[in-house]
Amino acid sequence: MSQLPPGRDVGDLRLYKPPGIGERCSMLSKERAHGICAQVFEQSPTEDVEVLLFSTRGNSLRIAECGPSEQNALEEISLQIRVVREGRQGRARAASVDPASTGEALDTALKAAVLSPPLELPPLASKSGGGDGGQEEESVTALAEHPPAEKIAQVREYLEAARSEGLAVTGFYDTEGASVTYATGRGCFRHAFVGKARFSSTVIAEPGGAGVAGAVRQGEPLPDDEVAEVGRRAMKKALDSRDPRELEPGEYVVLLEPKAAGDLVMFLAMAGFGARGFLDGRSFLSGRIGTQVLSEKLTFLDDAGDPRFRGLRFDCEGQDRKRVVLVEKGIAKGPVWDRPTAEEGGTSTTGHAGPQPSVSGPNVSNLILRAEGEATKDLMEGVERGLLVTQFHYTNLIDPLPVTVTGMTRNGTFLIENGRITGPVRNLRFTQSLVETFSRVRAVGDDGRLVEPFFGGSVVTPSLLCEGFRFTSSTEF
Amino acid sequence: MDGQKLSPTLYEAIARAGLERASAMGASYADVRIVHEKTRILGVRLGRIGRIEQAETFGIGVRVLVGGAWGYAARPEVEEACASELAARAVEAARAGSPLRARPVDLTEEEPARGHWSSRWEEDPFEISMEEQFALLFEADEILRKNAAIRSTFCTMSFLREDQWLYTSEGTAVSQTALRSGAGITATAVGEGAVQTRSYPASFGGQYEQRGYELVRGFDLPGNAERVREEAVALLTAPPCPGGEFDVILGGSQLALQIHESVGHPNEFDRVLGFEADLAGRSFVTPEKRGSFRYGSPIVDLVADSTLDRGLATIGWDDDGVPARRWHVVEKGIHRNYLTNREFAKRLGDERSRGANRAWGWRYPPQIRIPNLSLMPGDAGTLEDLCEDMGEGFLLDTVKTWSIDQMRLNFQFTTEIGWKIERGKKAHLVRNPTYQGITPGFWASCDAICGPSEWIPWGVPNCGKGQPMQLAEMSHGCAPARFRGLTLMGG
Numbered sequence: 001m002s003q004l005p006p007g008r009d010v011g012d013l014r015l016y017k018p019p020g021i022g023e024r025c026s027m028l029s030k031e032r033a034h035g036i037c038a039q040v041f042e043q044s045p046t047e048d049v050e051v052l053l054f055s056t057r058g059n060s061l062r063i064a065e066c067g068p069s070e071q072n073a074l075e076e077i078s079l080q081i082r083v084v085r086e087g088r089q090g091r092a093r094a095a096s097v098d099p100a101s102t103g104e105a106l107d108t109a110l111k112a113a114v115l116s117p118p119l120e121l122p123p124l125a126s127k128s129g130g131g132d133g134g135q136e137e138e139s140v141t142a143l144a145e146h147p148p149a150e151k152i153a154q155v156r157e158y159l160e161a162a163r164s165e166g167l168a169v170t171g172f173y174d175t176e177g178a179s180v181t182y183a184t185g186r187g188c189f190r191h192a193f194v195g196k197a198r199f200s201s202t203v204i205a206e207p208g209g210a211g212v213a214g215a216v217r218q219g220e221p222l223p224d225d226e227v228a229e230v231g232r233r234a235m236k237k238a239l240d241s242r243d244p245r246e247l248e249p250g251e252y253v254v255l256l257e258p259k260a261a262g263d264l265v266m267f268l269a270m271a272g273f274g275a276r277g278f279l280d281g282r283s284f285l286s287g288r289i290g291t292q293v294l295s296e297k298l299t300f301l302d303d304a305g306d307p308r309f310r311g312l313r314f315d316c317e318g319q320d321r322k323r324v325v326l327v328e329k330g331i332a333k334g335p336v337w338d339r340p341t342a343e344e345g346g347t348s349t350t351g352h353a354g355p356q357p358s359v360s361g362p363n364v365s366n367l368i369l370r371a372e373g374e375a376t377k378d379l380m381e382g383v384e385r386g387l388l389v390t391q392f393h394y395t396n397l398i399d400p401l402p403v404t405v406t407g408m409t410r411n412g413t414f415l416i417e418n419g420r421i422t423g424p425v426r427n428l429r430f431t432q433s434l435v436e437t438f439s440r441v442r443a444v445g446d447d448g449r450l451v452e453p454f455f456g457g458s459v460v461t462p463s464l465l466c467e468g469f470r471f472t473s474s475t476e477f
Numbered sequence: 478m479d480g481q482k483l484s485p486t487l488y489e490a491i492a493r494a495g496l497e498r499a500s501a502m503g504a505s506y507a508d509v510r511i512v513h514e515k516t517r518i519l520g521v522r523l524g525r526i527g528r529i530e531q532a533e534t535f536g537i538g539v540r541v542l543v544g545g546a547w548g549y550a551a552r553p554e555v556e557e558a559c560a561s562e563l564a565a566r567a568v569e570a571a572r573a574g575s576p577l578r579a580r581p582v583d584l585t586e587e588e589p590a591r592g593h594w595s596s597r598w599e600e601d602p603f604e605i606s607m608e609e610q611f612a613l614l615f616e617a618d619e620i621l622r623k624n625a626a627i628r629s630t631f632c633t634m635s636f637l638r639e640d641q642w643l644y645t646s647e648g649t650a651v652s653q654t655a656l657r658s659g660a661g662i663t664a665t666a667v668g669e670g671a672v673q674t675r676s677y678p679a680s681f682g683g684q685y686e687q688r689g690y691e692l693v694r695g696f697d698l699p700g701n702a703e704r705v706r707e708e709a710v711a712l713l714t715a716p717p718c719p720g721g722e723f724d725v726i727l728g729g730s731q732l733a734l735q736i737h738e739s740v741g742h743p744n745e746f747d748r749v750l751g752f753e754a755d756l757a758g759r760s761f762v763t764p765e766k767r768g769s770f771r772y773g774s775p776i777v778d779l780v781a782d783s784t785l786d787r788g789l790a791t792i793g794w795d796d797d798g799v800p801a802r803r804w805h806v807v808e809k810g811i812h813r814n815y816l817t818n819r820e821f822a823k824r825l826g827d828e829r830s831r832g833a834n835r836a837w838g839w840r841y842p843p844q845i846r847i848p849n850l851s852l853m854p855g856d857a858g859t860l861e862d863l864c865e866d867m868g869e870g871f872l873l874d875t876v877k878t879w880s881i882d883q884m885r886l887n888f889q890f891t892t893e894i895g896w897k898i899e900r901g902k903k904a905h906l907v908r909n910p911t912y913q914g915i916t917p918g919f920w921a922s923c924d925a926i927c928g929p930s931e932w933i934p935w936g937v938p939n940c941g942k943g944q945p946m947q948l949a950e951m952s953h954g955c956a957p958a959r960f961r962g963l964t965l966m967g968g
Contacts, residue, residue, distance in 0.1 A: 059570065062944055064752040068574030072945070073550040073566050074840055076536075093532030095513075096553060108531050115608040117615065119526040148570035152577060159577060170755040172944035202755040212755075280628045281667040359520055359527035359631055393758065396878045398891050399909065400672050406889050408882040410758075429880075429887055429913070431966065454756075456946070472966065473913055475887035476761070 026075065027144050028055040028179045029137070030191045036097050037183040040081060043103050045110070047185035048084040050124050052316060052355060053077070053097075057144040058176025061151045063201065066163040071148050080355065083109045087118040089357060121356055122339040125188035125318035133304055133313025133321070134180070134192025135219030143195035143221060144177030151175075154224055155199075158231030162203060167235060171201030175221065180312055188318040194311065197222045198452065199230050202411060203238035208477060209424070211237025212391050212411035214259065216450050216458065219310050237390060237412040244424040246474065247415065253386030253442070254469040255379055255416065260389040261369070261461045262451035263407065265300075267395060268434045269364045269459075271403045273300070273326050274352075275341035276361025278334075282400050284435050285332045295441040296330040299370040302352070308450050308460055309366040314351065321351035321365070330439075338362040371462035373444030379465045381419045382442075387428075387469075388414040388421060395454060402433035408475070428471040440467040482513050482535055483555065488652075492644035495539045495560030500646060502568040506542040506584065508645040510796060511535075511555055512839035517603060520633040521614040524622060527631060529607070536839035539563040543571035545581020549842040584819040585830050587799055589648030594793020596655045598689030602636040605690050610634060613698060620702035621664045626710045628667040633682055634660035634693055635938075639838070649798035657789055657950065659685030659938060660693040662702055666709040673712035673908065675893055677701045679730040680876050685936030685950070686787040708894060711906055718895050718910035720967030724867055725912060726860070726959045728874025731892050732852065733935035733953035739916040740772075740779050741847035741951070743885035744806050745833075745942075746815040746825055748845075756944050758883025761916065762812065764825070770812040773920025778853040779807040781816060783832055788849035789936045789950035790835070796843035799832035806850065810920070818845050837947035844943050849934065851954030855926025860957045863927055865901035867959055872896045872903065873910045889913040889966070911966040919960065927956035 028036070037051045055077045062070040079094040079102065090113030094105035134140075151173050162169045177195035182188065199222055200214035213233035215226050256264070277283040284293060303323045304311035313321050317339055325333050337345065338353030341361050352362035380388070387409075395407030409427045416422070445463030452458055483491075492509040499507035513535045520528030537560055538551035548571030550563040575581075602610075614632040621630040638656045643649060661683015663676040678684040678696055686692050727735065742748065743760040751759055762770070772779075783792050783801035792801050797819045805813045817825060818834030836843035857863045864872060875893035882888070895910030896903040934952040941948055 060945060061574070063755075064750075065579045067578040068546055069752055070842060071546070071548050071567075071570035071574050072841060073563075073570060074945075075552045076840065077553060080530075080532075089526060089529060091530045093530065093534075095533040095535040105533075112529055112531060112607055115606055115611070116526060116529060117611055147573075149573040152573045156577060163579070168751055168754070170751060170753075172755055174945065200755055204751065204754060204759075210754075280665070282629070282665070282672050357526050357528065359522050393883050394880045396880045398878050398911065401670070406878070406880045406891075408880065408887065410883055427882060427887075429882070429889060431889070431911075473887060473889070475882050475884070476915070477884055477886075 033181040049185040050082040052080040053181040056178040060174030063171035124184040126186035140177040140193040140195035146175035168204040173199040205238035209242035241424040247425040266453040317353040319351040368460040371448035376445030376447040494557035498561040498564040504541040518635040544575030546575040600690035602690040617698040629665040675709040715906035715908040718907035724870035725963040746821040785849040788952040857925040925959040931956035
C-alpha cells in the first residue's frame with residue numbers, strides 16, 4: 001500500500017523557515033529542476049544519461065479515539081540517474097541534489113554500467129514530446145503546504161459529534177504536492193506538478209457495527225463540506241451495520257459500491273493490462289485481442305487527461321502517455337506498452353513505462369471503468385436476494401489467468417431482499433475469478449468516482465451489480 | 478562507524494539544535510533520529526538485466542510531544558538549522574491537535590541509554606563487485622531457462638545497510654548499524670491453460686537475514702535452479718489439490734507468514750486498541766485475553782526476540798531508546814504478552830515497554846512493529862521424520878498468496894507447491910493448494926513441530942503498516958509443523 005496527498009494557505013509553516021533553509025527540499029519549480037538536471041549533465045562524461053527527479057512536500061493527520069494520534073510532515077527529494085555506456089546500463093540514486101551528491105551518484109551509475117553485462121534498450125529520448133500534463137503549480141503548492149491546523153478545524157465537528165454518540169473514529173487525512181521531472185543528456189526535458197488530497201475514516205459502532213467513507217481529489221484541496229460529508233456517511237454506515245447476523249457462504253448477487261469495485265478493478269488491471277504479462281501469456285488478454293472477454297457493459301481505459309486525474313502526460317522513458325482503450329464494450333483491445341515491450345511485440349509504446357530496466361514492465365496509471373449505466377439508486381430494485389458490499393479487505397491474487405482472487409468484506413455488508421436492504425450481515429470471505437465476475441455484470445451505476453483500493457493507487461469506477469459472486473467462508477464478526 | 482557521513486560531534490550538535498528548539502517551544506518530550514540508508518538491488522530476467530539500482534538516503538526526523546499530542550517532521554537535510562525548523566513544524570502541528578485528543582499521551586519510564594550497537598557480518602556485500610554478483614544471477618537464470626515452458630524468470634539479490642543515530646530530550650544518545658542481505662530465484666511456467674511459479678529459497682525475493690554476502694554464497698542459487706525449473710513445469714500438469722479436511726505439514730517459509738499474519742499483527746497493542754482500524758484493521762486478541770486465552774495447543778511457544786542472531790529486526794535499542802528484549806507472546810499455547818512501545822505499554826498498564834517501536838528510515842515516526850517473532854522448535858525431528866509420522870496427508874510450502882480478515886481471524890493462504898504424502902513419503906505434486914481457517918483453531922490443531930535442525934529465521938523484508946504506509950523488516954524463526962484436520966479448498 002502507498003500514496004500521496006493535498007491543502008491550502010500555509011502561512012504559519014513559513015514562519016519557521018529560516019532564510020535559505022527548506023528551499024532545497026520544497027517542491028521543485030521547472031527552473032530549479034532544470035538547473036539540477038543541467039548540473040548532472042555537466043558532470044556526466046556522456047550524453048547518454050537520464051535523470052528522474054521527484055520532489056514532494058506534504059503533511060498528514062491520523063485519527064484514533066476521535067482525536068489526532070499522529071501528525072506528520074515530510075519533505076523529500078529523490079534523484080535517480082541512469083547512464084548507458086556501450087550498451088551497458090547503470091542506475092543509482094543520490095542522497096541529495098547538491099553537486100557532491102549528484103556527482104557521487106553519477107560515479108556509482110557509471111561504475112555499475114562498466115561492471116554490468118550488456119543490455120540493449122531503446123536509446124534515451126532526445127525530444128520533449130507534447131504537453132507534460134499534471135496540475136497548476138499554485139494549486140499543487142497549496143496542497144503541499146496545507147496547514148495542519150486547518151485539517152484539525154475541518155474534522156473537529158465530526159469528531160466531537162462521533163464522541164458524543166459513543167462512536168470510535170479512526171481516519172487519515174493527508175495532503176501532498178509533488179513535482180516530477182524526466183530529462184536526458186540528449187535533450188529531452190519534461191516536468192509537471194501533481195498533488196492530491198484525501199480523507200478516509202472508519203467508524204466503529206458497538207455492537208458489531210463498522211462503517212467507512214472517503215474522499216479524494218487530484219490537484220485541489222477537499223472543501224469543508226466534503227470532509228464533513230465523509231464523516232456523516234461513515235457514521236451512518238457504522239450505525240446501520242450494528243448487530244449483524246450470520247449468513248451462509250454461497251453464491252450471491254452483489255451490489256459493489258465504488259470502493260469495493262475499485263479493489264477488483266485494480267486486481268484485474270495488475271493481472272491483465274500490462275504488456276509484460278500479455279507477452280508472457282500470463283494475462284487474460286493474451287491471445288484474445290478482438291474477442292469478447294468481459295461483459296459488453298464494461299469499457300476500461302487509461303487516460304491521464306481525464307479531469308478526475310489530470311495526471312502526468314509523460315512516462316519514465318520521457319514518452320507521451322497516450323489515452324489507451326484496454327477493453328471496449330467487453331472486447332479486448334490491448335494492454336499498455338513501454339518501449340522495450342513494444343519492440344518485442346512489434347508495436348509502439350503507449351507511454352506507460354516505469355524506470356528502466358524494468359522486470360514487471362509497463363502498467364496502467366490512470367485507470368477508468370467507464371460508467372454508462374443506470375441510476376445507482378435503482379440498481380437494487382431487481383435484486384431478489386443479494387449483498388451490498390461497502391469495502392473489501394486484503395484482497396490478493398491466487399491465479400493470474402482467470403484473475404482468481406480472495407478477500408474479505410468489511411465495514412458494512414448488508415443483505416438485500418426483494419429490492420431493498422433488510423439488515424447487516426457478518427463479514428464473508430470470497431474466492432472468485434474476476435474475469436468471470438466482470439463477465440456477469442447485470443448493471444453499472446452512474447456514480448463513477450475516484451477511489452483508492454486497499455493496496456494503493458487510484459481508479460475511477462462506478463457501483464457494479466454482478467451475479468454469481470462466490471463467498472467461500474465466514475468469520476466471527 | 479564506517480557509515481559516518483558526518484563527524485560524531487556534529488551529529489550531536491545537530492540533534493541538540495532540534496531538541497533545544499522543541500523544548501523551548503513547550504515540548505515535554507522530543508527525539509531526533511538521523512538515518513543513513515544504503516541499498517543495492519540487482520535482478521536478472523530471462524537472460525537480461527531486470528534491475529540495477531544503488532541508492533542512498535540521508536535524512537533527519539524530529540518527534541515531539543506537546544500537550545499530550547505527537548508531532549513529527551522530517552527532511553533529507555541533516556543540518557542544525559534544519560533540525561531546529563523541523564522541531565518547530567512538529568511542535569506547531571502537535572499543538573494544533575492537542576485539544577482534540579481524548580487523553581494525553583503518557584510514556585513509561587526508561588533509563589537514558591548511551592552506546593553503539595552493530596549487527597555482524599563476514600563479507601560486506603557493497604565491497605563485492607556487481608560484476609561478480611551479476612555473474613551468479615546470470616548463471617542461475619540460464620539454468621532456469623532451459624525448458625521452453627518457462628516464460629518468465631527472476632533472479633535477484635539485495636542489500637541494505639542502515640546507520641542510525643538517536644538522541645532524546647531524556648538523555649539517550651545511541652547509534653546503531655544493521656546490514657542485511659537477501660537473494661532468491663523464481664521461474665514461471667505457462668502452458669496447459671495454467672501459470673505456475675516456483676521459487677527458492679523463498680518467494681517474493683528469496684530469503685533475507687541480517688548477515689553479509691556470505692548468506693548469498695550459502696544459498697547455491699545455480700545448484701537449486703534445475704529443481705526449481707522442473708517443479709514449475711511439473712506443476713502445470715499436476716492434479717489439483719483436493720478439497721476437504723486433511724492433516725497438513727506446513728513448510729518453514731509458509732509457516733513464517735502464518736506467524737506474521739495471525740500472531741504478529743494481532744498482538745500489536747496499538748492495533749488492539751483500534752488505532753489501525755482505518756486501514757489495516759483491529760484485532761481479536763482483546764486486552765482481557767492476556768494471561769488466559771488459549772491461542773494454540775500446549776506445544777505452541779511463540780517468542781518475540783529483538784536480540785535474535787541473524788534476525789532482520791535485531792537491534793540494540795528501539796526508536797524509543799528501549800534496549801532490545803526477548804519475551805513470550807504465547808507460552809505453552811496461552812497468550813501472555815503484547816508488542817508495545819512506551820506509549821502503549823503505559824496504556825496496557827505495564828511498567829516497561831517491550832521495545833517494539835521502529836520507524837521506516839527517517840521519513841516517518843516510529844510505531845509498534847512486529848519484532849523477530851518465532852515458533853520455538855519442537856521434538857518431531859526432521860521434516861522427513863514428520864512426514865513418516867504423519868503417514869497420510871499433505872505437505873505445503875512456499876508463499877504464493879495470502880489474505881486475512883481485519884480482526885486477524887479468518888485467513889486463506891495459497892502455497893506455490895504441495896505434495897500428497899502417502900505412507901510417510903512424498904507421493905506426487907498437487908497444484909494450487911489453498912488452505913483456510915480461523916486463527917485460534919488453526920494453532921490449536923498444531924500437534925507436532927520439527928526440531929532445531931530444521932529451524933530457520935525466515936525473513937520478511939516488506940511488512941506494511943500505518944498511514945502513511947511504512948515498511949519494516951523482521952524474521953520469523955520456525956521449523957515445519959503439522960496441523961490436524963486443516964481445511965483445504967481444492968486447487
